[in-house]
Each structure stands twice: as structure tokens, then as C-alpha cells.
Amino acid sequence: xxxxxxxxxxxxLITDVGFREMFRAGGEAPLATDGLTQxxxxxxxxxxxxxxxxVMRKLHLxxxxxxxxxxxxxxxxLLGNQRLAEEAGRFWQARPSSSFYFVEEAEAFIDYxxxxxxxxxxxxxxxxxxAYESALLILRRPRQPEEEPTAVTVEFxxxxxxxxxxLQSGERPRRVPRRRTLLLGSLDERGEVRWTMALPVLAESGxxxxxxxxxxxxxxxxxxxxxxxxxxCPR
Amino acid sequence: MxxxxxxxxxxxxxxxxxxxxxxxxQPFLDNHYHEFDFLEIVPDxxxxxxxxxxxxxxxxxxxxxxxxxxxxxxxxVIMHSIGLSIGxxxxxxxxxxxxxxxxxxxxxxxxxSDHIAFHLTGTTLADAHGFERGGESNAGVTxxxxxTYESLRLLGRRVQLVQRRIQAPFLLENNVYFVEMPGDELSxxxxxxxxxxxxxxxxxxDLHNVYCNSLNMGGSAWTLLEExxxxxxxxxxxxxxHEDGPYYLDSHSGRxxxxxxxxxxxxxxxxxxxxxxxxxxxxxxxxTMGENGLSEELGRMKRAWKRAQSARRAVGIPA
Numbered sequence: 001x002x003x004x005x006x007x008x009x010x011x012x013l014i015t016d017v018g019f020r021e022m023f024r025a026g027g028e029a030p031l032a033t034d035g036l037t038q039x040x041x042x043x044x045x046x047x048x049x050x051x052x053x054x055v056m057r058k059l060h061l062x063x064x065x066x067x068x069x070x071x072x073x074x075x076x077x078l079l080g081n082q083r084l085a086e087e088a089g090r091f092w093q094a095r096p097s098s099s100f101y102f103v104e105e106a107e108a109f110i111d112y113x114x115x116x117x118x119x120x121x122x123x124x125x126x127x128x129x130x131a132y133e134s135a136l137l138i139l140r141r142p143r144q145p146e147e148e149p150t151a152v153t154v155e156f157x158x159x160x161x162x163x164x165x166x167l168q169s170g171e172r173p174r175r176v177p178r179r180r181t182l183l184l185g186s187l188d189e190r191g192e193v194r195w196t197m198a199l200p201v202l203a204e205s206g207x208x209x210x211x212x213x214x215x216x217x218x219x220x221x222x223x224x225x226x227x228x229x230x231x232x233c234p235r
Numbered sequence: 236m237x238x239x240x241x242x243x244x245x246x247x248x249x250x251x252x253x254x255x256x257x258x259x260x261q262p263f264l265d266n267h268y269h270e271f272d273f274l275e276i277v278p279d280x281x282x283x284x285x286x287x288x289x290x291x292x293x294x295x296x297x298x299x300x301x302x303x304x305x306x307x308x309x310x311x312v313i314m315h316s317i318g319l320s321i322g323x324x325x326x327x328x329x330x331x332x333x334x335x336x337x338x339x340x341x342x343x344x345x346x347x348s349d350h351i352a353f354h355l356t357g358t359t360l361a362d363a364h365g366f367e368r369g370g371e372s373n374a375g376v377t378x379x380x381x382x383t384y385e386s387l388r389l390l391g392r393r394v395q396l397v398q399r400r401i402q403a404p405f406l407l408e409n410n411v412y413f414v415e416m417p418g419d420e421l422s423x424x425x426x427x428x429x430x431x432x433x434x435x436x437x438x439x440x441d442l443h444n445v446y447c448n449s450l451n452m453g454g455s456a457w458t459l460l461e462e463x464x465x466x467x468x469x470x471x472x473x474x475x476x477h478e479d480g481p482y483y484l485d486s487h488s489g490r491x492x493x494x495x496x497x498x499x500x501x502x503x504x505x506x507x508x509x510x511x512x513x514x515x516x517x518x519x520x521x522x523t524m525g526e527n528g529l530s531e532e533l534g535r536m537k538r539a540w541k542r543a544q545s546a547r548r549a550v551g552i553p554a
Contacts, residue, residue: 003381004324004325004356004357005326006324006352006381007323007325008358008372009358011356011372011374011378012372012399014374015372015374038420039418042417043417043418046417047414047417050414050415051481052412052414052415052451053414053415055480055482055484056376056413056414058479059376060374060375060376064375070445075275081259085432096358096370096372097372097373097374098370098372098373098374099284099373100318100354100373100375101281101285103283141283142282142294142296143294143295143297151248191298206309212315
């Protein structure tokens, strides 16, 4: 039990600044009840004062940030570096890393940002971009060979072509016209994501933009394919 | 723990020069596969673990697996996993082991490997910082183990479990350090030698990690190499890194530094057990290094490999 407690505390020295500060300040008392020997508590205090721990924290945070940059590049670009750092910091504080896997972390960050929007955070176009990148996650999720490829619809409030092309070219979108639109996403025979622009939504639902998954056949019936070639979202 | 016989280390086929897999390399792998002899993959990136209780637990990436099958038709594919967390005192990831065994059976890797590290911990400490008691945390980086006899006993039990489940020889990789671990009872060389002797596992010697540790922690890389029982070394990793303040990071970000090439020559000249030398590069650095840069690195590895094999033949030792 003692080694398990030591390893747990060692990781927390890296992931949790407050915890590390407690050790730096000499706070050993609470640890005796948690399976650490006094000698181990002293060892942890030594580690807490080691400058190498800063490098390990940087690597840990880099690993987590890389998950977000890799899976949610447009959301990260829309937020900008400062906002992203603030929101990722809050998210990481609330949700310690529990998995190596990128998708799980990205999905949790999407849920977190939706909850922040519900709390009143204002970031223009964020709902649209979150819905779009959520849909990409659904489409690209590893499938078993016998599994039917998924199709996904995404409802935008603002012109998706202008919004996404600005972000994909590395720009922060400005003055994107409001245009309620449905995009239908599916996978082609090579497994590449393809987007088809469905008819603009006529009725105001008052709901937040969202993505929803279903089987391709039923979606094709629901949303007729327009005459012009569908835009392809780069992977 | 009583010493165990080495796992058929001397009979492992000599593969030569390998490259690690990254999705960004796919065009390079398709067009330049004649420049290396085998591909090393981190199998964990080919599936998603949906967690304890989920059925199916692991969902494999069908698209990437098709690419892997194509590469397997060209050359051996070796598994170098990251998910066992073999040094976790909290628990051993047995489901991961079952999944690895399944992949080993279709890939037919001549050997497989993981890291002497842990990343999975229980959140046993009471706190006011968001951890739930009874939950789990994943550090996301290879956390170094304390070099103690207790660690050796733990690793010994886990290596046996791996060896029982997967018949191919199992290697463990030396770690990189940024802190002195208080409570160490053995030097790094003694720890690695004892681990291999007691468990029968082989050593994946990451020479760039050795180089990093000598820069960051002091001590001589050459002394470590002289003290190591090099007859345990089955695979070698090369790679590049970059400076970050006073530290040098093992970031797999480019070409192998010159001192590491000299270490490679030394190890290849002092043991005949090495079956493969792998260059590690992260996909995000591929565009910086470029196709030509990667080809040149692999070419230099091939020359070093052939030089060592020729020298061995010249003194009458089978290469």
C-alpha cells in the first residue's frame, strides 16, 4: 500500500500545484492517514523542491494540451491562446487526467465548454465549432469491421463555409453572417470525411447548434443532397 | 527472487534497422519501405479502451489497421506498447495484456516491449483538489520508478505475467529522469542488470534516454554503458531532443546527436544480442525533419548496423 500511496502522491506533485505547495511548506501531517510512511513523506518533500519537477509538469501539461490541439484544432484556434490556457487550466483542475486516449479527453473538454456556455461564457461561434468538431469525433471514432459507418448532421447558426474556412486557414473568424444551415457528414469509401450542405433550416428552433448521429440511409432521406458538389472537410 | 533463464534472446532473428510508426509517416512508409527492415508500432494508438465493464472493451481503428496489414505484408512489425504501466503499485492493467496478446498473435512480432515506468495510480489521498477517492489517475508520461528491491519484486511478478500470456520475448526500456529519486537503493546499471537476470526479460536500451540522463542528472553515459550487462540488450532506440531551459528533453524531435552515434557503435561492437535499432521521431516533427532527413538518418543507421555485422564476421562470429 505504501508504494502505491507514494506513486499516487508523486503524480499529484506534478499534476496539482496546490498539493506540491503543501509539501514545499512542510505539510506532512495529512499524509500519515493515507498510507505514506513518514520517510516517504520526507522523500516527497524533497521531490516537491526539485526543479526537475517543473519539467515533468510541463511534459504532463504538454501531453494534455496536445490531445486538445490534435482533436479539436478549430476550437483551440477560435478560443485563442490566452482563452484556451484559461479554460484548459480550469478543465484540468476539475478533471484529472484519467486516460492515455485523446478522444476521451477531447469529448470531456467539449462537454466542459458547453457547460461554460450554459453558465454564460460568451465566445462568438463557439457553439457552431463545438458541434462541428463533435461530429468529426463521431465520424472518425474507431469502428469494428462489421459496424455500419455513421452519418452525422450538424446544425449551424452561422454560415458554415465562411466560419470553417476562416478557421482552417488559421484566421479568427469575424462578421460571419447568420445563416441556419444543416451539414450532413459521412465517410467515403476510403474512410475520408465528406460534408454535404443540406438545405438551410427555415424555422428558428431556439436551440443550441448540435450534432446528431444516425445511419446514412435515413439521413439521406431526411436531407436531400444539393446540386453543387459537396465541400470536403480536410482531415 | 531466483534468477530466471533468459528468454531465447540469442535466437531472436536479427532484423536490422527499424522506424517507429506515426500516422504522418504513411506516405513515407509506402514510398521508402526499402530503406528500413521493420516497423515498430505503439499498438495502443490503434484502439480505444472504453474502460472497465465496457463490451467490447477495445474498439480497434479499422482504417489504420488496414494500413498496418499492408506494412506487415512487407516487413516484420514489432509492438512497443505504452499502456501496461508495469511499475504501477496500484494495479496491473491485465485487460491491456489480453489485448496485447491478441495483437501479438496476428502480428507475430519476434519480440515486444514496454517501459520501466508507471503512469496509472489510484487516487488514494484525501484532497480538496478534485480527485475522487477510489478513482484512477493517468499521468500521461512515463513516470520513473524508484530503484529499490521492492520495485524489482513488483516488476518480477508483472514480467512473469506478461511472459506467461505472450510467448514472444519481452523487453523493458530504460527510462528518462528529471529528478533524483529519493530512496533509490541501486544504481541504474545494477537495477537494470538485476531486473534482466531475475526476470529473464531483455533490455530495450534507449541510448538517447541515456544521453539525456547524463546531461540532466550528471554522471557519465559511458560509465553506465560499461557497467551494463550488454548481453541483455535486444533492441536499441535512437532519437533526437531539444533544450528547454537548463534541461534537455527526450522529445523525439529530430536527428540523433553525435554522442549517441558513438554509443551505438560501442554497444553494437560489444554484444551480439542486438536484433534491431529503431529511430524514434514524433509525427509532429516530420515536416521539420523532412523526407530526405529521415532517409539520411535511416541510411546512417544501416551503415552502422552493417559495419558492426561485418566486423563480427571478420573475427569469425556469426552475424
